[in-house]
Amino acid sequence: MVRLALLQANSAVLDVHANCAAVDEAARTAAAAGAQLLLTPELFPVGYAPRRVRAELDPGTLPSIRQSLADIARRNGIALVQSLPAVTEAGEWQITATLVDENGSELLNYAKVHLFGPEERQAFSAAGAAPRVAEFQGLKTSVVICYDIEFPESVRAAAVRGAELLLVPTALAEGFDAVPQVLIRARALENQLTVAYANHAGTEEGLNFLGGSVIAAPDGALLAAAGAGTELLFAELPEPAVEGAGDVAYLRDRRPEIYRSWGS
Amino acid sequence: MVRLALLQANSAVLDVHANCAAVDEAARTAAAAGAQLLLTPELFPVGYAPRRVRAELDPGTLPSIRQSLADIARRNGIALVQSLPAVTEAGEWQITATLVDENGSELLNYAKVHLFGPEERQAFSAAGAAPRVAEFQGLKTSVVICYDIEFPESVRAAAVRGAELLLVPTALAEGFDAVPQVLIRARALENQLTVAYANHAGTEEGLNFLGGSVIAAPDGALLAAAGAGTELLFAELPEPAVEGAGDVAYLRDRRPEIYRSWGS
Numbered sequence: 001m002v003r004l005a006l007l008q009a010n011s012a013v014l015d016v017h018a019n020c021a022a023v024d025e026a027a028r029t030a031a032a033a034g035a036q037l038l039l040t041p042e043l044f045p046v047g048y049a050p051r052r053v054r055a056e057l058d059p060g061t062l063p064s065i066r067q068s069l070a071d072i073a074r075r076n077g078i079a080l081v082q083s084l085p086a087v088t089e090a091g092e093w094q095i096t097a098t099l100v101d102e103n104g105s106e107l108l109n110y111a112k113v114h115l116f117g118p119e120e121r122q123a124f125s126a127a128g129a130a131p132r133v134a135e136f137q138g139l140k141t142s143v144v145i146c147y148d149i150e151f152p153e154s155v156r157a158a159a160v161r162g163a164e165l166l167l168v169p170t171a172l173a174e175g176f177d178a179v180p181q182v183l184i185r186a187r188a189l190e191n192q193l194t195v196a197y198a199n200h201a202g203t204e205e206g207l208n209f210l211g212g213s214v215i216a217a218p219d220g221a222l223l224a225a226a227g228a229g230t231e232l233l234f235a236e237l238p239e240p241a242v243e244g245a246g247d248v249a250y251l252r253d254r255r256p257e258i259y260r261s262w263g264s
Numbered sequence: 265m266v267r268l269a270l271l272q273a274n275s276a277v278l279d280v281h282a283n284c285a286a287v288d289e290a291a292r293t294a295a296a297a298g299a300q301l302l303l304t305p306e307l308f309p310v311g312y313a314p315r316r317v318r319a320e321l322d323p324g325t326l327p328s329i330r331q332s333l334a335d336i337a338r339r340n341g342i343a344l345v346q347s348l349p350a351v352t353e354a355g356e357w358q359i360t361a362t363l364v365d366e367n368g369s370e371l372l373n374y375a376k377v378h379l380f381g382p383e384e385r386q387a388f389s390a391a392g393a394a395p396r397v398a399e400f401q402g403l404k405t406s407v408v409i410c411y412d413i414e415f416p417e418s419v420r421a422a423a424v425r426g427a428e429l430l431l432v433p434t435a436l437a438e439g440f441d442a443v444p445q446v447l448i449r450a451r452a453l454e455n456q457l458t459v460a461y462a463n464h465a466g467t468e469e470g471l472n473f474l475g476g477s478v479i480a481a482p483d484g485a486l487l488a489a490a491g492a493g494t495e496l497l498f499a500e501l502p503e504p505a506v507e508g509a510g511d512v513a514y515l516r517d518r519r520p521e522i523y524r525s526w527g528s
Contacts, residue, residue, distance in 0.1 A: 113519060113522060114517055114518075114519065116517075126519075128519075128522050128525070130526040130528070147517075150454060150512075150514065151454070151514065151517075151518055152416030152417075152420065152454060153416075153420075153518065153519075153523045153526075153528075156416065156417075156528055157523070157526045157528040160528045161528075178449075178453055178483065178484040178485075182446060182449045182450050182453060182484045183450050183453060183454060183484075185442075185446045185450075186446050186447050186449075186450030186451075186454075187450075189442055189446060189447060190414065190415070190416060190447060190450075219442065220442040220446045220447075221442075248414075248440075250414065250415065253378055253380075253411075253415075254378075254415055254417065255377060255378065255390075255392075255417075256528070258377060258392045259417045259421070261392065262394040262417075262421045264394070264417075264420055264421040264424045264425075264520070
């Protein structure tokens with residue numbers, strides 16, 4: 001049985017030291033509570049402020065920030081999902097999320113496919129690779145970021161690649177309660193996987209975040225749900241369903257060849 | 265403004281006369297209440313009993329049942345969505361749903377793509393055509409059936425073809441509350457269209473139906489929701505959203521060329 005911890009918190013924009021300290025403290029608390037994995041919000045170490053991050057963050061510091069976060073995982077003996085900007089070889093800035101194991105070794109790295117709103121699109125470039133799947137504690141695990149999960153196509157792509165656990169750093173503004181309460185539950189149910197969705201809390205660079213992080217089970221039920229403020233959520237993850245068992249088996253019953261013929 | 269009526273009711277298996285009388289009465293009540301359209305459940309005129317319907321219904325009677333239902337629409341001056349078996353030229357039985365206008369003229373005919381469970385698959389063949397869209401009272405309208413809507417691919421196909429209103433006859437057993445309460449709301453929200461989902465109530469051929477029919481708005485909110493028993497639901501349908509308005513515009517922001525490259 002995997003025990004997951006999810007950090008919902010306010011990030012201090014461009015105060016990487018303070019934000020990494022908050023991740024370190026959450027990792028220590030989560031590990032002490034028996035969790036094997038800590039999920040953190042989108043761009044948490046730098047703050048969710050696309051324009052300022054792009055203008056003011058020295059990309060030369062990114063490798064050492066990544067290393068600090070891997071060290072936090074290793075020191076606390078807990079796997080970690082963190083989200084940072086990354087600069088491609090072509091010089092494009094992307095929003096990424098990385099799963100490192102409890103030794104600080106990278107298991108997955110994902111770049112966001114669906115950018116949200118004009119500010120994010122000005123600061124970052126959209127990636128195009130499908131979510132990949134890695135084995136973590138016996139669970140086939142995948143990562144997408146924020147707006148990605150509002151598109152059923154992204155989660156389906158992870159599910160058909162075998163994902164049983166989907167980890168989602170996010171930065172969702174207040175007013176969008178239907179995203180965690182309806183869409184996240186639907187993604188879990190329609191793909192028969194567990195979804196953990198970790199949001200910011202409070203205000204960053206004038207943007208008020210919803211909080212409201214959730215962990216949804218493969219039957220669409222919420223295993224845990226956060227309020228509006230800083231919170232460390234925990235959930236015991238259910239065992240993956242046996243594929244094709246029972247009358248409802250969406251991945252068995254979908255008709256990909258037909259969908260392709262529709263060209264939609 | 266379009267006013268929609270939705271019939272949730274118990275069907276008497278293979279008592280076509282009684283079931284058509286129930287549709288007629290609902291059409292009269294709905295029209296008197298100012299509705300322009302009445303949506304009825306999956307296979308309502310024959311009852312949801314795939315094995316018995318296939319074994320005992322004389323397919324030679326289907327054209328006259330269709331005509332009776334078109335006459336009900338015309339006599340009551342209200343458009344109607346009804347669901348019946350249909351036999352293809354190749355002799356295959358399908359589950360279909362048909363939208364006729366208030367003159368009894370056919371606007372849309374759809375055949376179910378995702379069959380549910382072994383009994384339905386023994387009795388019927390799955391169709392493969394994408395949902396089409398027709399103009400009804402100024403709304404681009406489409407139809408899918410029951411299990412189809414649990415697959416995001418089917419609703420996306422209707423939405424990219426322009427659907428603003430999706431009409432869904434269903435036959436959903438008790439215990440599946442998450443379908444109307446989570447998945448239907450998600451389909452409406454993620455495609456920014458209105459979804460009406462009409463279920464059976466009570467017991468037919470030993471199967472206990474959930475009731476729980478819903479009408480969900482493009483923001484994922486429920487405009488109307490039925491209890492467990494016979495009910496005629498009404499809703500004023502919201503005006504379609506202006507495409508691409510605001511930061512959230514799923515049909516604008518989806519990336520079909522990328523999804524195709526993923527091959528999922």
